[in-house]
Amino acid sequence: MTTLLTTSDVARIVAQQGPSQVFTGMLDYLLADFLRWQEFDKCARVASHSTTGVIELMPTADHELYSFKFVNGHPNNPQAGLSTVMAFGALAQVSTGEPILISELTLTTALRTAVTSALAARALARPDSRSMALIGNGAQAEFQALAFHEVLGIDTLHLYDVDPAATRKLENNLALTAPSLRIRRFDSTADAVKGVDIVTTVTADKAYATILTADMIEPGMHINALGGDCPGKTELHADVLRKGPVFVEYEPQTRIEGDLQQMPADFAVTELWRVLTGLAAGRQSARDVTIFDSVGFALEDFSALRWLRDAAARHGIGTRIEVAPRLQDPKDLFGVVRAVRQGQTVLVQR
Amino acid sequence: MTTLLTTSDVARIVAQQGPSQVFTGMLDYLLADFLRWQEFDKCARVASHSTTGVIELMPTADHELYSFKFVNGHPNNPQAGLSTVMAFGALAQVSTGEPILISELTLTTALRTAVTSALAARALARPDSRSMALIGNGAQAEFQALAFHEVLGIDTLHLYDVDPAATRKLENNLALTAPSLRIRRFDSTADAVKGVDIVTTVTADKAYATILTADMIEPGMHINALGGDCPGKTELHADVLRKGPVFVEYEPQTRIEGDLQQMPADFAVTELWRVLTGLAAGRQSARDVTIFDSVGFALEDFSALRWLRDAAARHGIGTRIEVAPRLQDPKDLFGVVRAVRQGQTVLVQR
Known part of the structure; x- marks a missing residue:
């Protein structure tokens, strides 16, 4: 059975x-x-x-x-x-x-996606990261917030969503589940990401969107980009991907589906497992920008x-x-x- | 829900x-x-x-x-x-x-496979077909027998399997379900196929097997070949495929998986849907040999x-x-x- x-x-x-x-x-x-x-x-x-x-x-x-x-x-x-x-x-x-x-x-997909993000961030973000911007406050947002709180010790969240009701829902759920999290709402992505250690983008629009532009990226940030996960669906301006080393789950799939779909075929990326096993370097300095272009993989x-x-x-x-x-x-x-x-x-x- | x-x-x-x-x-x-x-x-x-x-x-x-x-x-x-x-x-x-x-x-797979076989045979076999050899008497055999009985009016079955217990099981089930079917057991494939209108091969061995050879094929026969359905798994000698027009479900899949995997890439086949819609000819005369190289398709x-x-x-x-x-x-x-x-x-x- x-x-x-x-x-x-x-x-x-x-x-x-x-x-x-x-x-x-x-x-x-x-x-x-x-x-x-x-x-x-x-x-x-x-x-x-x-x-x-x-x-x-x-x-x-x-x-x-x-x-x-x-x-x-x-x-x-x-x-x-x-x-x-x-x-x-x-x-x-x-x-x-x-x-x-x-x-x-x-x-379960919401859980495993958040866990994958946390696993990658634990390997790639600055170890002293305590604050995260969460851009896109829909069904996946609580899971990202809680996984980063539990696994990385993130204690401060900056929230932004085009739908204010989604942000209110997220705030209410987190107030009950993780009351020690410090939470601030913002009126734009640019304001929400200012000064944070980690930026997580998890928006749903199936379009060539530009949620993050290069001018928003600060030295030392880790970018956890989840929503560009389908041909024709991106979140990062191409210049964001040029800000630092880009890490992916399974390169052949991410080239088709990730924010990487905007880049030339020879744009260098590193598969996450190589960092986790010590075969490849992750972050090299506290001022590096690290980018996890995550699309979700069968593993x-x-x-x-x-x-x-x-x-x-x-x-x-x-x-x-x-x-x-x-x-x-x-x-x-x-x-x-x-x-x-x-x-x-x-x-x-x- | x-x-x-x-x-x-x-x-x-x-x-x-x-x-x-x-x-x-x-x-x-x-x-x-x-x-x-x-x-x-x-x-x-x-x-x-x-x-x-x-x-x-x-x-x-x-x-x-x-x-x-x-x-x-x-x-x-x-x-x-x-x-x-x-x-x-x-x-x-x-x-x-x-x-x-x-x-x-x-x-359900057993049901739909039998129905697909019957659909193809109704379009390709001689309309006066009444007898069928069933080579391979395992889990799929009852379904083939009953579908051909119900849809084409097959009234005589010749059975052969390397495992005599499988043949006995099939006989017992058919005696209860379709008592009007005339059933004969044989000790070899060659004996079982002699004189029948339709030959159905549905064997399970994952190997380059040769269940049917060209000398067994008689004018007017329809060959319903199901068991060659996986790379490295065939049932028909290549010369059997040269005996008459070969029909397939979805050509790109059958080239990889069917008995067709033995043939050169330019070996001509016709997709069944083209016969059913009248875009392509099926059988042209009562003496033609028609071959349905079936692997099972998602449709x-x-x-x-x-x-x-x-x-x-x-x-x-x-x-x-x-x-x-x-x-x-x-x-x-x-x-x-x-x-x-x-x-x-x-x-x-x-």
């Missing part, structure tokens, strides 16, 4: 563990997998574009487990009462192909699904469902129909 | 409708989609190979619906009590990305998922699950965690 986790199931795991344990726990899984990057079967995600958005499949595998995520990106969804990003995915045994976990990944979902599988087992959360039946005779698939008709079962009870 | 269909759910639909209605009903959905082939966003499936098998993702979309299937192929699985092929998949709205159906596709799962969606609604079968939550405030994803902690719900009830 396969375990099914719904969004409420994942929310219960998060509520029972608390944000601190969730972010640090999931970070351990991500780091462990990034450190063995070369063991993974990797490909750029498979995207299906429409006039309103994109639907993607993101598979990866090591020698033991296979994972994939189904995920959409539809920036106008909130106007129809739907989330911009919805996702689910699965974990399967490589040796047999049997799916062992099917899980919602809507909430992060692989790690998140591994974390979910273990957390669900530990908390006893999840439902067993039968999508890949264990038959008494594996060659007698038709027997399932016959048995249902006769009110019998040919499924092996487990 | 998303509807979930388990294998038992799909088996109940099949048991309630009966094989005849299932095969003819699903065939209408497949034909309707094949006739509008050019409306679909198509790509070869994305495969992850290991030493024991393969795991694949098969996406496609039209302007309204997106579908994908997760499916494995592990020929040694039955020895471990598992099915060779296990699958599940989903149907989503293109306009919003919302998944509307997640379903088992293990049983067939798309059609099957559409059929499942409608059948499940009609029969009131399926469970509602929440993997892509409808939030009261779509930008307040974090609210799910807060609400679970407070024992509240932020999900819109539908």
Whole structure:
């Protein structure tokens, strides 16, 4: 049988563990997998574009487990009462192909994206970073704020969003969840980023947007750019990318999807795993500008699904469902129909 | 909310409708989609190979619906009590990305594969075909036998499998389900195919096998070759493919995966949709040999998922699950965690 986790199931795991344990726990899984990057079967995600958005499949595998995520990106969804990003995915045994976990990944994508950002910033930002500007205060914002608070010790947040209601929602949620965070609202991106150590951009518009321009970037800043993650969807002016070394998850995918899509094919970037394993340098001085051009990669979902599988087992959360039946005779698939008709079962009870 | 269909759910639909209605009903959905082939966003499936098998993702979309299937192929699985092929998949709205159906596709893949074979044979085999050899009597065999019986009026089956127990299982199932079928067992492929109108090969070995050789092929035969469906996995000797026109589902995929993988890149083939729409000729005379080199294409799962969606609604079968939550405030994803902690719900009830 396969375990099914719904969004409420994942929310219960998060509520029972608390944000601190969730972010640090999931970070351990991500780091462990990034450190063995070369063991993974990797490909750029498979995207299906429409006039309103994109639907993607993101598979990866090591020698033991296979994972994939189904995920959409539809920036106008909130106007129809739907989330911009919805996702689910699965974990399967490589040796047999049997799916062992099917899980919602809507909430989980927000968690793993924040953990990836924190993992990259811990390696690339100045160690004394305490303040962060958060540009884009939608569904992903709380997760970014809490992950940076828990993992990096960020204590001051500067907020800006074109939609003031989104900023109010973020402030209210953070006041309840992380009351020690100092929070200030701003009326523009330029004002919000002034003087901060880290700038996180997480905007949803599927367009060649210019959220950050070079004049806003100060020496020593770390830029955590998440929203340029799709062909035709960028956030950084090209000159921002020229301000310092650019780090990416999986170069072939980021060249197509990231802010990097604006740059020539020979524009130098460094894959994050090389910094994490010590093969490449990260930040070289306190005055360097470091840029993480993040688009989200299948490996992060692989790690998140591994974390979910273990957390669900530990908390006893999840439902067993039968999508890949264990038959008494594996060659007698038709027997399932016959048995249902006769009110019998040919499924092996487990 | 998303509807979930388990294998038992799909088996109940099949048991309630009966094989005849299932095969003819699903065939209408497949034909309707094949006739509008050019409306679909198509790509070869994305495969992850290991030493024991393969795991694949098969996406496609039209302007309204997106579908994908997760499916494995592990020929040694039955020895471990598992099915060779296990699958599940989903149907989503293109306009919003919302998944509307997640379903088992293990049983469904067997159904849609048989329906595709019957659809192709109805267009390519001699109209007076009444006998079929079935080489490979595993999990897929009953479905092939019943679909050809229901759709083409096949009344005589010749069976052969290297595993006599598989043949006995098939005979027993068919005796109960289609007692009017005349069935004969044979001790070799060569004996089984002698004098029949249609030869269906559906063997599981992941190897360059030679199930059919040119000397076995008689004038007027239709060859329905299913088991050569993966790089390194073939069933037909190359000379069999030279016996007559070869028809395929989606040429770029079949060149990589089908028996066609043995042939030069310029070996001529015709896509089935062109025959079905009248753009290309099928069989030209009663003495032609026609060959359907079938590997399974995402469009067939798309059609099957559409059929499942409608059948499940009609029969009131399926469970509602929440993997892509409808939030009261779509930008307040974090609210799910807060609400679970407070024992509240932020999900819109539908």
